[in-house]
Amino acid sequence: MGDQGAAGQxxxxxxxxxxxxxxxxxxxxxxYTVVDRHGDEEHVPLRGPGVRWQGPRGRRREDPEPPWWRRHLDETAEALRGHIGRALTDRTFAELGSEAEITWFAVAEPARWEGLVTLREADPARFPGKVAPFVVTFEPGRGALLPDAHLLFSTLAADAWTTLAAVSERCATPAPKESFLCGYTGHRSVRVGRGSLDVSTQRGDDGAERIAEIHASREAGWSGNPELRPRLDGIDLLDEPAGDVVALFRDLGHEVVSWGRHGFRLPQAGLSLHRGAEEPSERFTGVSLAVPASLASLYLRG
Incomplete structure (x- = not known):
């Protein structure tokens, strides 16, 4: 790697x-700092949300930390370890032709960590055509079709969570992660390569909890193994340039309207497309398909 000190800035x-x-x-x-096998160090800045050390708002130095602050630091450190792992392995592939795996150890939890780096052969998915993508086909008014299963708006929550667990096993990624999302009864996400497939549920008037929204996202750059590819009407929503995606939908007769600063919606299809808010990329980074109003009136509250 390199030393970017004063002499080598x-x-x-x-x-x-x-x-x-x-x-x-x-x-x-x-x-974070990368140390090579000769002991040379390279200090690397972290950019993006969560990298600034922001204490609880309104807290004085002499005040004790609130109970949630430790959990916040734990979550931030976990996210940054993942970011560093992706950045380092991308760099070792570009410079050395190898992947880097980091085994992390806590030095002083939650804010100080050391990782040991092991190099391995490059992931076959780095090379075009070596690994089949994980295609998620959106069908407005119905849901999403996966390689081995379906996530339909009529699917009960328990069946949806089972499907996401099967996806994690197929893709050799961590088990689905449950989190709170305002406005929904349940929300879980599973990693697919470097992307994420998320399902949100709501409880209907009949008391049953069903899928209300399906979301697929993928960061810019190499998209991992396997590559997550959401599609609609044969269009690769996160692979084609955003302008081309919008133009293709309009050519197909879809109504497309602006949504926020960097997104678009297809109201009749229940589809939303967005790019990163801070540094918008050339391509969309996320897409959501929501249950249509006709089904919401049958299945869901609100």
């Missing part, structure tokens, strides 16, 4: 093999 010396990674959260924010 802005330059990267290729061919260095990373051995350790240090992640620290301090008063001036989170940062």
């Amino acid at each position: 802005g330059r990267v010396r290729y061919g260095r093999v990373p051995a350790r990674v240090l992640l620290d959260g301090e008063a001036d924010g989170w940062h």
Whole structure:
């Protein structure tokens, strides 16, 4: 990797093999350091949401930390470890032709971590045509079709969670993660490569909890193994340039309206497309399909 100290600022010396990674959260924010096998260090800035060390609003120095602050730091550190792992393996592939795996150890939880780096052969999915993508086909008014299963708006929550668990097994990713999402009864997400497939549910007037919205997202750059590819009407929603996706939908007769600063909606289809709010990419990074009003009146409240 490289040393970007005062003498080497802005330059990267290729061919260095990373051995350790240090992640620290301090008063001036989170940062990490890559140490190569010769002991040379490279300090790498972290950018994006969550990297600044922001204490609880209104808290004085002498006040005790609120109960939720430790959990916040735990979640931030976990997310940053994942970000560092992706950034480092992308870099080792570009510079050395290998992937990097990091085994993390807590030095002083929750804000200080050390990771040991192991290099391995490049993921076959790095090379076009080597690994089949994981295609999610959206069908407005119906739901989504997966390679081995369906996520339909009529699907009960328990069956939806079972389907997401099967996806995690197929894709060799962590078990689905449950989280709170305002306006929904339940929400779980599962990783697919570097993307995420999310399902939100609501409880209907009949007391049954069913799928209300399906969301697929994928960050820019290499999209992992397997590649998550949501499609509608044969259009790769996250692979084609955003302008082309919008133009294709309009050519197919869909009504397309602007949504926020960087997104679009197809109201009649219940489809929403968006890009990152801070640094909009050329392509959409997320797409959602919601239950149509006709089914909502039958199944869901609100």
